[in-house]
Amino acid sequence: MIFENSQIPVSELPKVEDVEYQQLAPAYRTVELVATSLLFGFFLLGWLVFFFVNPFRMPWLNWGLLAVWGLLFAFGLRNANRRFRMEGYALREHDILHKHGVWWRTVTAIPFNRMQHCEISRGPVENAFGLATLRVYTAGGSSSDLSIEGLLFEEAQRIKEFITQKIGGAGNGL
Amino acid sequence: MTINPFPHPTRQSSVAIIFILGHVLRLLVRQLWVVILIFIFNQKGRTLNSFTLFFIGLAGVSATLSLINYFNFYFYIRDGELVLEKGVLRKTKINVPLDRVQTVNFRQGILHQFFNVVAVDIDTAGSAGKEFSLQAIRMEAAEALRDFVENFKRTADGGRQTVDGDEQVPITSTEPFQSEIRNPKSEILFRLSPLDLLKIGASQNHLRTAGILMAFFLGFADDVEEALSFDFSKKMEEWIGSAANSDVWYYLLVGVPFLLLASFLISMVRTALQYFNLQFWRTERGFKIVSGLFTRQEVSANLTKIQYVRWTSSPLKRLFGMMSVRLPQAASVQVGRKLAVGLPGCYEPQLSAVRQAWFPQEKNLPEEEHGVDGRIARRQFLLRGLLPVAVLMEITWSMMGTWAAIWLLWLPVSWWLGQRFHRSWRWWVSDEGLRLGWGVFNRQAVLLQWYKVQAVGIRQSWFARRAGLANLTLHTAAGSVQVPYIPLAKAQAVQDFVLFKIETDQRGWM
Known part of the structure; x- marks a missing residue:
């Protein structure tokens, strides 16, 4: 092979920024909202106990706590919603991109030729909603592994299939 | 092709019994030392007999355990795998595919040296609990083992295209091992002189030693309190309480320097023990470091396994013109820090040699300098x-x-x-890699090659987003390297470029 070292036009490189991200399955939003509601339902139970036992004999405290609960609940729901809207993934020819997070926004990119393997897992809740979690492992340890929750099961399988093929073809850089 | 030195199940050298015994005894003493202390200090009403009986029992149990352990411990190489079998009641069999072996390291304590044996630690990629170590085998056998493993990997790499999948040919040979050719192409780069050792000892982190010392003392006090029903903190309070309030300052004035002095001395001794007569070798495939006074330790780092180079210098080290260098290698998370081969102190020429060997193009490539946001x-x-x-x-x-x-x-x-x-933070980008430098007192620097990167991440906090800033993280197989507080556009440009480099580079990262 002839040695080539032509200059790379950096401005013409494919940009991660321009990618259109795929949203997660709408059912996942439901799961998130239900999970948040369950958590806050739990807190409400705690509040009810507090209300009837009334240890401090200060009624305003009880109602104040309920108001705080309401505010936090609303905030939690809004956060869950935003989390859903912010999260997305994109498959490109040579890598997978994943963005997530509301307060801390993260975009992670893993090239196929650096992936070790990928797997799909489903918990009981995901099962009930027809969802699945896709995990991609690299040699970079847990901080660089990718985990996309809330994919439709069929879609997760398709992606896994695609990635597995790519990993096999890319030779893994090992 | 080298010949399989261990085709059949082999026991360790019989010297291993001593080490196993030592290990068992240590385990027992660690479990029982409180009981032992009570025996020693609290002999009221006990005859000497029960005391001796206890120790004879202890020794008997350890000896039996050790012998059982030794005679049930086998290792061999078969079908491209290193196999270890051990245990009596709970039998364990560990198989390590030879091409998964990362490094074969030797350790030699005084006893090892006396009997001309070495302990062998074998690190593997991935899966925890598969680390493989031998307490003592003959020096020649250990070298044969290492050469065989390394040769196997070399030939397996070349032969992989023709040989199908798991079936690897060269290993099933069953002839006994013959003395083979040793790697002749090693050259010594650096040898720590006693003066260097002194400098390194002096520039260790004494505060950390002080912390360890305090923790050790407090933990020890706790255990002794329990064992002898002796209340340390109460005694301390009595001492301090009996002193007038102004004397507290006096105690602090004496105590703190005393603690620091003790830490200093301990750091010195530890450094001397650990790095005595350290030799830094350039081998055919990478680097090798041999060091230690009582326990000679030999660790090697292959160039391909090194994921990045990191060097640091404290103010004192800079005064001596020294820096410490670490060569983090690809490993499972579980093995962790153990695989970072490092020099506790060296000079500019050694660092240059490392950089030159690991990243030969570095000095010829034009670099672009950047800073981080204020x-x-x-x-x-x-x-x-x-x-x-x-x-x-x-x-x-x-x-x-x-x-x-x-x-x-x-x-x-x-x-x-x-x-x-802020002013100290600098990063330099070239076509092939990245160099970082930061730190006011402790200066740190990292040298990275793009093709070693596993994944690229851009992370923005709420504040950073408002300011248009981002943190860029480059994950390698030996830890992550982060460039903080840079403009988002720059981070994205680097991300695009690095992905392009990884995806087009044909070199293996390991």
Whole structure:
């Protein structure tokens, strides 16, 4: 092979920024909202106990706590919603991109030729909603592994299939 | 092709019994030392007989355990795998595919040296609990093992295209091992002189030693208290209480320097023990470091496994013109730090040699210099100035009253340090890699090649987003490297470029 070292036009490189991200399955939003509601339902139970036992004999405290609960609940729901809207993934020819997070926004990119393997897992809740979690492992340890929750099961399988093929073809850089 | 030195199940050298015995005894003593202490100190009403009986029992149990352990421990190489079998009641069999072996390291304590045996530690890629170590085998056998493994990997790499999948040919040979050719192409790069050793000892982190010392003392005091029903803290309170209030300062004045002196001495001794007669070798495939006074340790790092190079220098080290260098290697998370081969202290030429060997193109490539955003100074000020001062004032207010305001003096210093920190942060990008440098007192530097990167991440906090900044993280198989507080557009440009480099580079990262 002839040695080539032509200059790379950096401005013409494919940009991660321009990618259109795929949203997660709408059912996942439901799961998130239900999970948040369950958590806050739990807190409400705690509040009810507090209300009837009334240890401090200060009624305003009880109602104040309920108001705080309401505010936090609303905030939690809004956060869950935003989390859903912010999260997305994109498959490109040579890598997978994943963005997530509301307060801390993260975009992670893993090239196929650096992936070790990928797997799909489903918990009981995901099962009930027809969802699945896709995990991609690299040699970079847990901080660089990718985990996309809330994919439709069929879609997760398709992606896994695609990635597995790519990993096999890319030779893994090992 | 080298010949399989261990085709059949082999026991370790019989010297291993001593080490196993030592290991078992240590385990027992660690479990039972409180009981032993009680026996020694609390002999009232006990005859000497029960005391001796106890120790004879202890020795008997350890000896039996050790012998059983030794005679049930086998290792061999078969079908491209290193196999270890051990255990009596719970039998364990560990198979390590030879091409998964990362490094074969030797350890030699005084006893090892006396009997001409070595302990062998074999690190593997991935899966925890598969680390493989032998207590003692003959030196020649150990070298044969290492050469065989390395040769196997070399030929397996070349032959992989023709040989199908798991079936690897060269290993099933069953002839006994013959003395083979040793790697002749090693050259020594550096040898630590006693003076260097002294410098390194002096520039260790003594505060850390002090911390360990305190923790050790407190833990020890706890155990002794329990064992002998002796209340340390009460005694201490008595001492301090009996002294007038002003004497507390006196105790602090004497105690703190004493602690620091003790830490200094301990660091010195530890350094001397660990790095005595350290030799830094350039081998055919990478580097090798041999060191230690009582326990000679030999670790090697293959160039291909090194994921990045990191060097640091404390002010004292800079005064001596020294730096410490680490060569983190690809490994499972579980093996962790153990695989970072490092020099505790060396000079510029050695660092250059390392850089030249690991990243030969580095010095010929044009670099582009960048800094980080000034807001990083504010973060430093917040984390190292405002927060600690607030906490300290809160804690000491009741004791010192308005004198607690003295902590406020730290704020301007911290502000200034933050500014210095910002100015110290530099990163240089070239076509093939990245170099970073930062730090006011402790100067740190990292050298990375793009093709070693596993994944690229851009992370923005809420504040950073408003300022258009981002943190860029490059994950390698030996840890992550982060460039903080850079403009988002720059981070994205680097991300695009690195992905392009990884995806087009045909070299293996390991």
